[in-house]
Amino acid sequence: MKKVIIIGAGPGGLACAMLLAKKGYNVHVYEKHSKPGGRSKALELGDYRFDLGPTFLMYIDILKEVFTKSGFDLSQELELIRLDPLYKLTFKDYIFELKANPDDNEALFEKYQPGLGLAYRRWLHDQHIKLKAIKPILEKPFSSNKDYFRKDVLKALPVLHPLKSVYQELRGYSKSAYFIHALSFQAKYLGMASYQAPSIFTFLPYLEHELGLYHVRGGIHQIHEKMMRLAQSLGATFHMNKSVRKVLVSKGQAYGVILENGEKVEADDIIINADFGYAVHHLFDESDLKKWTPKRLDQKKFSVSTLMIYLGLNQTYDFSHHEIIFSKDYNQYLKDLMQNHVSNDFSYYLHHPSKLDSSLAPKGCSSLYILIPVPNLKADVDWEIQAKVMRNQVIKDIEDRYQVQLTPYIQVEKIITPTDWKQDEHVHLGAVFNLSHRLSQMLNHRPHNAFEDIKKVYLVGGGTHPGSGLPTIYQSALIVSSLV
Ligand SMILES: Cc1cc2nc3c(=O)[nH]c(=O)nc-3n(C[C@H](O)[C@H](O)[C@H](O)COP(=O)(O)OP(=O)(O)OC[C@H]3O[C@@H](n4cnc5c(N)ncnc54)[C@H](O)[C@@H]3O)c2cc1C
Structure with a gap:
């Protein structure tokens, strides 16, 4: 049975652990903390419980897929509550309380300014088409520039408007500042401003408005505590409070890890869920890196x-x-x-x-x-x-x-x-949403799921393709589990 080491029990590492354990791999997860979830774990202060990081859960289809492919039913394992209202947006002199039903939001925008309801409808309609075009692109790994000529990428081009920003694209629907802010503040989920984020991402609020925002009973961190238990039930072994010091590499190929306590553990494949920027700076000998050297990484833009x-x-x-x-x-x-x-x-x-x-x-x-x-x-x-x-x-x-x-x-x-x-x-530069999502750092320009520099190393989590944010992180685990 192939042995796989996963460095980090964050959302990406946990999803990989479930998927690979289900396939019969001998999975070992090494996690520096005592609790799973990484930036998405529980924070307990006395009798109070908090989510350390993520609180917006959307596009749950990908999480469902991870559970289904691992042999579980998401709705049986966790209680997901669809939120209504979605959120309250407080501007200097106006408050929008956006609802779960797009018809209500259309009326709400129309009430604020006649004509905005129609602009909202046009926007929703276009995002539906955009998401359909982008989905296949995000589901597959990128391994070279040739991938830009794939059928799915070429087919999506007419709706992507790659040279526009989220802000510019929204101005095409209305010049109303509050309308634009209400449908573009989501660029912050990527750690970016709306005038920087490529217009591809106008579909983010669509995921909330059309497909819903969810709370998980007990907090979003419950997903990750549950994932660890389910992966264990499938045979994965979790080594908590065990930090990895280095990935062991010979002739360009990884063969194991060395832990902080000096212990050496060998494996067939190594999956890195630890923050990518941190990994480049700490988990490899610089001489083993070719493309993603610390120097090159430091020239990149971070969130x-x-x-x-x-x-x-x-x-x-x-x-x-x-x-x-x-x-x-x-x-x-x-x-x-x-x-x-x-x-x-x-x-x-x-x-x-x-x-x-x-x-x-x-x-x-x-x-x-x-x-x-x-x-x-x-x-x-x-x-x-x-x-x-x-x-x-x-x-x-x-x-x-x-x-x-x-x-x-x-x-x-x-x-x-x-x-x-x-x-x-271990978040490089404290940039919690990882490498920024400008086009020059996405798709083939983002670190690949099959790490370019070292054979037998795979990347999962917010620092690799498709990107930061829970749905895309779970997607990266689906990609990695198929690549391994
Ligand atoms: C404040 C905040 C709010 C966010 N809000 C949202 C939101 O609302 N919705 C959303 O979708 N996303 C949100 N995100 C973004 C993203 O979903 C989370 O950051 C997510 O946890 C990232 O997952 P990951 O798999 O990349 O790994 P991480 O969560 O970074 O986990 C990596 C794991 O690796 C471990 N590790 C690191 N180094 C080592 C080592 N040497 N040895 C062993 N283990 C190691 C870490 O301890 C950690 O457990 C938010 C993030 C933050 C910080």
């Missing part, structure tokens, strides 16, 4: 980072499940962010899952997650100081905006800065 504030409060609140509070001058804020400047007028995201899901906080209490997109570690910021400043500013803003008190009710609190992402989760 933004996030400042996280998790609060457990012994009080209940009326916030929505997902709320996005836009800065007063959103365009300027995006420009500042992309130019590595910390802005005083920042946007933030408020996640309030305990209103819907009582398992996340004790009775009469709330768990509140605040995410502020901030520059990655290329920016010269002292996060020890800056995190405290932004934490106080955002709490004051919430208290003033909603006329509530948070401070007297805080029982537990944790802050995660870009530096923490780097140190604790």
Whole structure:
């Protein structure tokens, strides 16, 4: 039986472990932490539970496929709750509460400005066509420039508008700033601004509006805890609290790993789920790398980072499940962010899952997650100081905006800065959404699922094809499991 080592029990590594264990491979997962899930694991603070990272779950078909191919039924294993409303978007002088039914959203946009309802319908219609064209491209690996001449790629070209940005494409439907922001803030899921993200990604909000956003009872991290248990039931072995120091390579081919404790473990194939930027800098001898050397990687563009504030409060609140509070001058804020400047007028995201899901906080209490997109570690910021400043500013803003008190009710609190992402989760530059998704770093230009530099090494997760974000990460596992 072929032996496979997976470095990291993040979403990509876990999905691979399930799929390969089901195929009968002898799967060994080495994970530096005690818990599975990576950036998508549980954070427990006293009696409160939080998702460390992802809270937006969409396009669940790919996750379903991972479960089905592994012999399980997603709906039997986890309770998925379809969200309605989707989210509340708060602008300087207007609030949109987008709903699960596109008809309601059409009416909502029309009410804000006559004509916008029709623009929304046109947009939805075009995204349906776009998604159909893109899907086959994202499902297959890219291994050379010849892949750009594949039938599926050529067929998709007329709807891709590769030279336009998300922002430019949306302006073709309406010049209304709030309409554009409401359908383009999702570029932040890629750690990018809408004026940078290629227009391909206008389908992201379509996935939410047409196919739905979900919460998982107990938190999104439940997916990953469940995946580990299911992979174990299929025979995969998890070595928790075991960090890999290096991948062992001989004559351009990997044959095992050496652990932090000095132990050597051999295997037929090595799958890397650890952050790609970290792997290039730490898991290989530079002499084994040809294309993806640390020097070359450092010339690439990376996503933004996030400042996280998790609060457990012994009080209940009326916030929505997902709320996005836009800065007063959103365009300027995006420009500042992309130019590595910390802005005083920042946007933030408020996640309030305990209103819907009582398992996340004790009775009469709330768990509140605040995410502020901030520059990655290329920016010269002292996060020890800056995190405290932004934490106080955002709490004051919430208290003033909603006329509530948070401070007297805080029982537990944790802050995660870009530096923490780097140190604790091995995220290169703290760029939590990995290599940026500009066209020059996508498809064949993104690190390949079958690693170009070393034979018998495969990449799974947000740093490889098709990209960062849970659906594409699960897709990368489907690709890798077929390549192995
Ligand atoms: C704050 C935040 C919010 C996000 N929100 C969303 C969202 O709402 N929706 C969405 O779809 N996506 C979201 N994402 C993006 C993405 O889905 C997650 O980051 C996801 O966890 C990335 O998965 P991954 O498989 O690439 O690996 P990771 O989650 O990075 O896991 C890699 C694993 O490798 C381990 N590891 C690293 N080095 C070693 C080593 N040397 N030895 C052994 N193990 C090692 C790590 O400990 C970790 O467990 C968010 C990310 C963040 C950070």
